[in-house]
Amino acid sequence: MxxxxxxxxxxxxxxxxxxxxxxxxxxxxxxxxxxxxxxxxxxxxxxxxxxxxxxxxxxxxxxxxxxxxxxxxxxxxxxxxxxxxxxxxxxxxxxxxxxxxxxxxxxxxxxxxxxxxxxxxxxxxxxxxxxxxxxxxxxxxxxxxxxxxxxxxxxxxxxxxxxxxxxxxxxxxxxxxxxxxxxxxxxxxxxxxxxxxxxxxxxxxxxxxxxxxxxxxxxxxxxxxxxxxxxxxxxxxxxxxxxxxxxxxxxxxxxxxxVKLNFFIKKRNQIANFYQKKLKDLPIILPSKDKNILNCYHLFPIRINIENSKKIRLKLFNFFKKKNIFVNVHYIPIHYHPYYAKMGFKRKDYPNLEKYYGSVMSLPIFPDIKKTQLEKIIKYLKIFFKKHKK
Ligand SMILES: Cc1ncc(COP(=O)(O)O)c(C=O)c1O
Incomplete structure (x- = not known):
């Protein structure tokens, strides 16, 4: 599935x-x-x-x-x-x-x-x-x-x-x-x-x-x-x-x-906490926390913290795909789209975005995701990063 x-x-x-x-x-x-x-x-x-x-x-x-x-x-x-x-x-x-x-x-x-x-x-x-x-x-x-x-x-x-x-x-x-x-x-x-x-x-x-x-x-x-x-x-x-x-x-x-939104947000936070706990020893940067905000985790973006992160991210994306796990990348920066690129934006003007976009990937997160599915994602991440260390 x-x-x-x-x-x-x-x-x-x-x-x-x-x-x-x-x-x-x-x-x-x-x-x-x-x-x-x-x-x-x-x-x-x-x-x-x-x-x-x-x-x-x-x-x-x-x-x-x-x-x-x-x-x-x-x-x-x-x-x-x-x-x-x-x-x-x-x-x-x-x-x-x-x-x-x-x-x-x-x-x-x-x-x-x-x-x-x-x-x-x-x-x-x-x-x-x-x-x-x-x-x-x-x-x-x-x-x-x-x-x-x-x-x-x-x-x-x-x-x-x-x-x-x-x-x-x-x-x-x-x-x-x-x-x-x-x-x-x-x-x-x-x-x-x-x-x-x-x-x-x-x-x-x-x-x-x-x-x-x-x-x-x-x-x-x-x-x-x-x-x-x-x-x-x-x-x-x-x-x-x-x-x-x-x-x-x-x-x-x-x-x-x-009527169900508070429950959905609670679930999303539980999933986020599960990821935070299980992935903390892998070479990835997890979403940071702030005690003054409630994040409702529409997405769960992680960043690959290894040299050559662009290449490794692509490998991980394809590895997940073979396992029927359809991760995503958010977002293709607005000025990468040809319609905006022709307006003259320069990639070098966005150094933080470049660092981010070169390493980011959104892991699955939604209220109905099953614990077994989360465990499968974590298992494959661990297998993948055994091969791709710092
Ligand atoms: C940040 C952001 N703004 C606007 C939109 C547009 O939303 P809609 O599909 O409801 O028009 C989206 C949809 O993905 C979005 O992610």
Whole structure:
């Protein structure tokens, strides 16, 4: 049997929740989406939530809601999925990428500060920065927030990996240090709605803007109509929006999955602790710990700590594949993709990322993984590293 690097966990109650919607009046956005939004607000402690059909759509709308446009700069982590940067390009903005901290693989605060100082001199300060809570480990939000006040940029948290993660006991999504936070519910994420995402915020203006943009730019609130004496069937398009709506099947699945999220996070932490304990004597660097955060371990990235790590990683990848263990590498750096490479990014400008990407591999981690499967992974790692010592 194949062991994937990640997989959704679907129970009978999830199936029941979705089939109930199939028998109801609403298949598109309806009461279940609204209920899901309210439950997310309650869970992360945000004032507003706007559910969408993916985190990619959520990031796009969040950029638009902050007025990102041609000529502006958007900065994000070089160690992310392309969606974290694409959202800026959709708005016509220019993209710059930030090197990571080699300790937590999130954006480096020191390097960010240096880059901001340089950008200030050149009049190229970003309008928006998107920190990415990579692998479910929160970024240093307080420090990024401090810099946002000094250099006047807005923050959108890309929390695609981080539903349930905490800093100082406060959940990511509460937007204590940002304008908006975006979560993904793609199947490998901490909970799934098949495809789906949500944007949380405490700002009413932004929430309304997101709601209008998610549905073609249409306003149905009669009190705000610009047309005088509208007929009863009337609604107005007031902006150029999209069809980015979540549907009620997805909303119902989200509600049902959310009930299990604390259990999922506990399982992920147990798996991470098991790996930490069993792998500590191998020549690999395990994710570092921080007592002030709750990591929800969407991924479990390890780094091979041997010379020639690139070659050894490839060997290990193929060795695992032969044993039906499908590990992965997160991420192909954004500027390695030909679409971004042609924008002139230089690999030497990202020394920490180079060190990281040359050695990293994501081990399987998901709530339904069996102990025997974990033991199999550990066994093969030990066999492999017997042959490949320092
Ligand atoms: C960091 C990050 N941002 C954004 C996305 C996009 O999420 P979605 O697939 O929900 O659009 C992903 C998905 O993998 C991601 O990992």
């Amino acid at each position: 194949i062991i994937p690097y990640s997989k959704q966990s679907i129970s009978k109650s999830d199936i029941k929740a979705v089939t109930k919607v199939l028998r109801s009046d609403y298949l598109t956005q309806g009461p279940k989406v609204l209920e899901f939004e309210n439950r997310i607000n309650k869970f992360v402690k945000s004032r507003f939530s706007v559910a969408v059909n993916s985190a990619t759509s959520g990031l796009h709308l969040a950029c638009l809601a902050l007025g990102l446009k041609k000529g502006d700069w958007l900065w994000t982590s070089v160690n992310s999925f392309v969606a974290s940067a694409n959202c800026g390009l959709y708005c016509g903005a220019k993209i710059d990428l930030l090197d990571i901290d080699i300790n937590d693989y999130n954006i480096s605060i020191n390097l960010l500060e240096k880059k901001l100082e340089e950008a200030k001199k050149n009049n190229k300060l970003p309008k928006i920065i998107i920190p990415v809570h990579f692998a479910g480990r929160p970024c240093k939000m307080r420090e990024i927030f401090r810099l946002s006040k000094k250099y006047h940029f807005k923050i959108i948290e890309d929390a695609s990996h981080a539903l349930g993660a905490k800093i100082n006991n406060k959940k990511i999504g509460a937007c204590n240090f940002s304008s908006m936070t975006v979560f993904s519910f793609h199947p490998v994420k901490n909970i799934t709605t098949a495809e789906g995402g949500i944007v949380t915020t405490n700002n009413k203006f932004l929430a309304n803007k997101l709601k209008i943009l998610r549905t073609h730019g249409i306003n149905k609130n009669k009190k705000k109509f610009l047309t005088k004496n509208p007929p009863p069937w009337f609604f107005e398009q007031v902006d150029l929006g999209f069809n980015y709506r979540m549907n009620d099947l997805e909303g119902a699945l989200g509600i049902s999955q959310l």
